[in-house]
Amino acid sequence: MRKLKDKIFEVGAIDWDRTLFDELVPLPDGTSYNSYLILGSEKTALIDTVEPYKKDIFFRHIKEVGIDRIDYLISNHAEQDHSGCIPFVLEKYPDCKVVTNAKCKSFLIEHLHIPDEKFIEIKEGDTISLGDKTLEFIMTPWVHWPETMSTYLQEDKILFSCDFFGSHRATSNLFVKDEYKVVEDAKRYYAEIMMPFRSHIKRNIEKIEKKEIDIIAPSHGPVYDKPSLIIDAYKDWISDRVENKVLIPFVSMHDSTEHLVNELVERLMNKGIEVIPYNLTVTDVGEFAMALVDAGTIVFGSPYVLGGLHPQCVYAAYLANALRPKVKFVSMIGSFGWGGKGVEQLKSLISNLKAEWIEPVMVKGLAKEEDFERLDNFVEEIVKRHESL
Numbered sequence: 084m085r086k087l088k089d090k091i092f093e094v095g096a097i098d099w100d101r102t103l104f105d106e107l108v109p110l111p112d113g114t115s116y117n118s119y120l121i122l123g124s125e126k127t128a129l130i131d132t133v134e135p136y137k138k139d140i141f142f143r144h145i146k147e148v149g150i151d152r153i154d155y156l157i158s159n160h161a162e163q164d165h166s167g168c169i170p171f172v173l174e175k176y177p178d179c180k181v182v183t184n185a186k187c188k189s190f191l192i193e194h195l196h197i198p199d200e201k202f203i204e205i206k207e208g209d210t211i212s213l214g215d216k217t218l219e220f221i222m223t224p225w226v227h228w229p230e231t232m233s234t235y236l237q238e239d240k241i242l243f244s245c246d247f248f249g250s251h252r253a254t255s256n257l258f259v260k261d262e263y264k265v266v267e268d269a270k271r272y273y274a275e276i277m278m279p280f281r282s283h284i285k286r287n288i289e290k291i292e293k294k295e296i297d298i299i300a301p302s303h304g305p306v307y308d309k310p311s312l313i314i315d316a317y318k319d320w321i322s323d324r325v326e327n328k329v330l331i332p333f334v335s336m337h338d339s340t341e342h343l344v345n346e347l348v349e350r351l352m353n354k355g356i357e358v359i360p361y362n363l364t365v366t367d368v369g370e371f372a373m374a375l376v377d378a379g380t381i382v383f384g385s386p387y388v389l390g391g392l393h394p395q396c397v398y399a400a401y402l403a404n405a406l407r408p409k410v411k412f413v414s415m416i417g418s419f420g421w422g423g424k425g426v427e428q429l430k431s432l433i434s435n436l437k438a439e440w441i442e443p444v445m446v447k448g449l450a451k452e453e454d455f456e457r458l459d460n461f462v463e464e465i466v467k468r469h470e471s472l
């Protein structure tokens with residue numbers, strides 16, 4: 084159990100060993116499921132819970148606080164890493180009520196089979212009194228799901244923001260210690276699950292900024308005692324600004340595409356453009372997602388395989404399309420033996436991206452002198468377009 088402030092405790096669980104989230108994103112540094120217990124003069128409230136497989140340590144932490152009742156369980160978000168232990172809390176504390184909005188309530192009924200009579204339904208701006216402490220509910224949809232909300236503890240000026248502003252890291256430090264590291268973690272987290280919802284995030288930030296906030300306590304990763312650190316970082320990520328940076332997610336079976344990629348990397352570097360190649364057979368997709376947050380250009384690299392793109396490139400294109408980064412330019416380079424429809428396939432895979440298309444450089448077999456001339460022109464085109472950034 085970790086003390087956040089007088090009468091406010093973090094009772095969740097640190098997951099030191101978890102290596103994958105959503106069966107999709109690698110967790111190089113583990114994660115935590117934060118749950119907060121607030122002791123008011125009259126009532127006690129718990130904000131969110133933990134992954135069900137962490138229930139023993141969660142209940143141990145609650146016991147360490149030394150309470151004999153929980154009156155309200157605030158559910159900010161129905162996803163199981165936060166809601167999964169609600170049924171166990173209700174079993175242990177039968178008088179406890181689950182406090183949440185109508186949409187989250189319906190999700191919890193569907194996902195966890197929590198009975199209707201266990202809920203107190205609230206809406207935007209409603210409050211619940213714990214005696215000397217007051218909880219106010221702020222709807223913050225799409226950070227992460229449509230039902231997600233934040234809870235503001237008025238007297239202590241703490242925003243319990245759930246996934247909003249969260250980061251994946253297992254650490255015993257309750258508060259941010261290494262600012263650079265936490266912002267990097269949070270950027271990766273934003274990229275993986277929030278990036279497609281930039282306009283919603285903008286509205287949510289405007290909403291929470293109307294409150295005076297001393298502390299932001301998210302449901303994953305460290306607590307911010309300097310809220311501007313993460314709010315300013317989010318404002319930059321959701322802005323239209325992109326960097327003079329080119330990402331090259333690529334795959335190559337017999338090195339012909341890789342040779343072209345290496346030549347492209349050298350040429351872009353010589354022009355002073357930041358460039359990051361991602362060999363898709365070994366790439367951590369979280370790293371790629373994070374770089375998408377502010378990249379100016381993506382150049383996909385793929386050979387033709389069975390008439391189209393290599394499946395690893397299909398995956399990268401699908402992912403980039405789903406994450407909807409604010410990238411401004413997109414293209415492709417690669418090698419082929421006789422012909423195929425890889426370029427057309429790529430175009431159809433990235434239809435969500437509002438990016439200008441740059442004419443690709445596809446070469447037959449291993450690149451020759453005239454192919455490198457085309458590559459030079461390709462680089463000039465990128466340089467020219469990046470001047471407008």
Ligand SMILES: Cc1cc2nc3c(=O)[nH]c(=O)nc-3n(C[C@H](O)[C@H](O)[C@H](O)COP(=O)(O)O)c2cc1C
Pocket residue numbers: 334335336337338339340341385386387388389390391418419420421422423447448449
């Ligand atoms: C399994 C397999 C399927 C292929 N299918 C095609 C194809 O449909 N069209 C084509 O033009 N080349 C095809 N090729 C040839 C490769 O695209 C060509 O050898 C290319 O130069 C490989 O580039 P890389 O060295 O970057 O992997 C295929 C090669 C392999 C191994």
